[in-house]
Amino acid sequence: MARFYLENGKVAAFIGHLQQQKTVYAPHRKGRNAFAFAPVDRPQDVVLDYPRTVSSIKRYFLPPREELLSFNLVENTCEQPVVAPLDAVFLGVHSYDVHAVLKLDHNFVSGNPERNYLTRRQGALIVGVGFTPDRFHFSGSVGVPAGDTTGCDLFLHPCEGGYALEALTPDGEGLVAGFPLPAHTAGLPAAAPFHQHIYVPQAKLKDVLAHGYDSEVWEEEAEKCTSCGTCNLVCPTCYCFDVEDAVDITVTRGSRERRWDGCLLRSFTEVAGGEVFREEPAARQRHRVFRKFKYISDETGEPWCVGCGRCTASCTAGISIVSIVNRLVNDHDAVKA
């Protein structure tokens, strides 16, 4: 499909053009040094060159807190809130976060389809953007180069003085229509290198992780870990949740809330009667990593980690998923070589 040249000076006007068609969500500065997706108010506040956002666009399809139903104890009735397709444009999404959404699609279509997620997901258009890998990104090692356009309707390849805007779907072409742009005829700049790597493919990681089940690395990393759960909660492919019923002060009305949860949290493994089925922090650390490279991966043949680096960049204790996996690879090779 077509490729256009969008010079830097026209980016804000282009965002304005998108805003005329749909609600636009894009990265903004948040706090002192962070970035987060937010609905666009003023196009000039959008930041397209950013390292990573605190969380991914997952939060728009699977909200951190969500009312599943409201009930009335006196009338013995309940109601489900109306969930509508988002019908929005997600602008400036990095390729790994698009891959993460595609993985969540797989998780939520399989088995019992997740109605709320799948409904919101309908009509969401994605405009990807290339990025320069920092010291935490390693998506190149899990099959997601920085310029990967999979799942996008449009993609902004950074190039001299602006972007090469690539239309990838009819929906993407529709978003550009009516905004005159010259064709981009030059080639695309070479992708910037990654600084973090997992050096073996998923086919081998399957054996590496099986071999590393009783590794000492889990206990060693657990000693540094406070089990705060941040690694789960910033992960774009984590989708575990907790559900709690709450009654308001009238003692007649209430609601059932679903909110994000994570397997590294002790309370996540606490069940009725106070039993904790994954008591040791080391076992929880292992489970987290196995969820990314073993359990779902053995079924799909793909890593369920997209290499965004959020878990490592956000860990105040400096625990690195890449270091853990590479350590397991080395231990495996030392024995099996």
Added chain:
Amino acid sequence: MANKPRVGIFDFTGCEGCELNQLNFEDQLLDILEHVEIVEWREAMDGRAESLDIAFVEGALSTPDCIKRIHEIRRKSKVLVALGACAVQGGINALKNIRPIEQVREEVYGQDKYLFPTLPALPLSAVVKVDVNIRGCPMTQLEFLKVFTALVMGKAPVEPGNAVCTECKLKDNECVYEKGMICLGPVTRAGCDAQCPTFGQYCTGCRGLVPEPNVEAMEEILVAHGLSMDDARKKLQMFNANQLEGVS
């Protein structure tokens, strides 16, 4: 409701801020009074009650008289709720516990110290059985209402066990550490909706440590972010002096 639960509100060593917070329920106070009858509350009314369904108790235990009174309250109450950091953990009062008690008495009362018997500041749970904790300094209205509603319905309230970090992440907050500050969120119990980090402060740990906290890991994190080990310990002690010494 024919028989409303009879409620008493009591205070020990503390600033009475949590109690005062209950009087601040301007929008819900009438709803609360729909469900219960308040029969004893020194801060707001006269009189004593013989028996109670629910006792809300604020403050730490720090004198021999406190010990006597908390036993009396426990004896006459079906459910005892510890209200706020002082009652749940001993609160900042427990900072005195890390120094010799004679030295503390002398600094405060000078030559009259023998007139004022004192004990290490203890959480209620160190002396009597506590059924429910409402944490924080001060306690949050949100959590009070949740616990109150559960008790009125005869249900066991759910006590949050996750770290404050979980609430920051749900709100998409920039990590306090990312700003170049330190924070006790990784080992502090959630339930406050991460109010302090959300409004530009750091978590001081007022809600107490999470169950089975990895204190050594937290100290390492604080040291890695620029504190001395001594300062790291002091940060953790501010609200958790008792818990760090195994008193709970």
